[in-house]
Amino acid sequence: MPELPEVETVRRGIESRVVGRKILDVEVGRERSVRRVGKEAVVHGLTGTTMVAARRRGKYILCDLDSGDAVMIHLRMSGRVLVEPTGTQRPAHTHVVLQLAPRDGLHEEMWFVDPRTFGEVVVYDPRLEAEVLPELAKLGPDPISDRFDGGVLAERLAGRRGAIKPLLLNQHVVAGVGNIYADEVLHRVGLRWSRTVDTLSRKKIDKLAFAIREILAEAIESGGSTLQDTQYVDVEGNVGSFQENHRVYGREGLGCLTCGKTSIRRVMVAGRSTAYCPRCQR
Ligand SMILES: [Zn+2]
Structure with missing residues (x-):
């Protein structure tokens, strides 16, 4: 999607x-x-x-x-x-x-x-x-178009409960993040999908907000991610290339590119495939 x-x-x-x-x-x-x-x-x-x-x-x-x-x-x-x-x-x-x-x-x-x-x-x-x-x-704030930082994200997460990944997918919290980028963002900040939002320090939320902006900007620069189904193309029919930079999404069973010490795991979370490194993400 x-x-x-x-x-x-x-x-x-x-x-x-x-x-x-x-x-x-x-x-x-x-x-x-x-x-x-x-x-x-x-x-x-x-x-x-x-x-x-x-x-x-x-x-x-x-x-x-x-x-x-x-x-x-x-x-x-x-x-x-x-x-x-x-x-x-x-x-x-x-x-x-x-x-x-x-x-x-x-x-x-x-x-x-x-x-x-x-x-x-x-x-x-x-x-x-x-x-x-x-x-x-x-809709929640658009992490690219609106003023978006740790303060805004903390505000959107305030009063919410449960694991962080479903919250990142919730369009009322942040608009535009889906399954691929939620996994990539959580890997970059070292957070496991299951971490509950109440255990996140404000400093961690700042890092999370920064990583959301950073990864989405990098992906736009690469024209997005086109998966094996080649479903997504731009208006000229060109595929994106950010999938080449994925560190966890679609890499289950392969070695983690960040720690080099373990393999990427895949679990289902709220009906969505979720990839993470058990060593890098806690
Ligand atoms: Zn790792």
């Missing part, structure tokens, strides 16, 4: 390839992708408009339109946004197509492709955001 670095990479791609180009025509194939507002609202809301900005909150891509409306794109499990020359054979599961005004003589389309159809495209009036997208107001 794409996490903050992958979503940010897609956002940057939309910014450079789609923002500023008029949307000439809109096709919606699978209505499930536009279930929240319906096909008519998406087709009418986008046709003839131009995206003027592409923003992001956690894993949500929010694009402003010159009409005053906005479009939210969420990739969820398997969504992809691709920009391809018009006439290119569309892959299976291409559910939404935006025909873009030609740029430099190039006719192109933006595709929303989503085999598992958990993803969404929503066109909405930003003044009604609280009603249409109520989950946005509940």
Whole structure:
């Protein structure tokens, strides 16, 4: 599932390839992708408009339109946004197509492709955001875009109980961290997934906040992580390369690159695969 670095990479791609180009025509194939507002609202809301900005909150891509409306794109499990020359054979599961005004003589389309159809495209009036997208107001701080440090994280963790890993995955605590980056962050700060939040000193929370920012920034720099399923690609169809820097995720049974003394273990935590080094993480 794409996490903050992958979503940010897609956002940057939309910014450079789609923002500023008029949307000439809109096709919606699978209505499930536009279930929240319906096909008519998406087709009418986008046709003839131009995206003027592409923003992001956690894993949500929010694009402003010159009409005053906005479009939210969420990739969820398997969504992809691709920009391809018009006439290119569309892959299976291409559910939404935006025909873009030609740029430099190039006719192109933006595709929303989503085999598992958990993803969404929503066109909405930003003044009604609280009603249409109520989950946005509940999101925790975005560790890249918002002012985010140990103080902010400590505040978000205050009054919460239990193991640290599920809390990092909770989008109300921090927006955008998912399974891969939670494991990598906990390894970098030497915390086991099961450490309870009440045992963390403020100094440790500062380190945790720093590592979240640091790892997400490094991953954005690498264009995100593409796993063996090669599900995630950027808008040009390129895979990311941060998986080459993973120290625990996807490395179970292999030697720990940090201590060199033991192998990475894998356990299931709250239904999610969790990788950690029993020696480095306590
Ligand atoms: Zn280790």
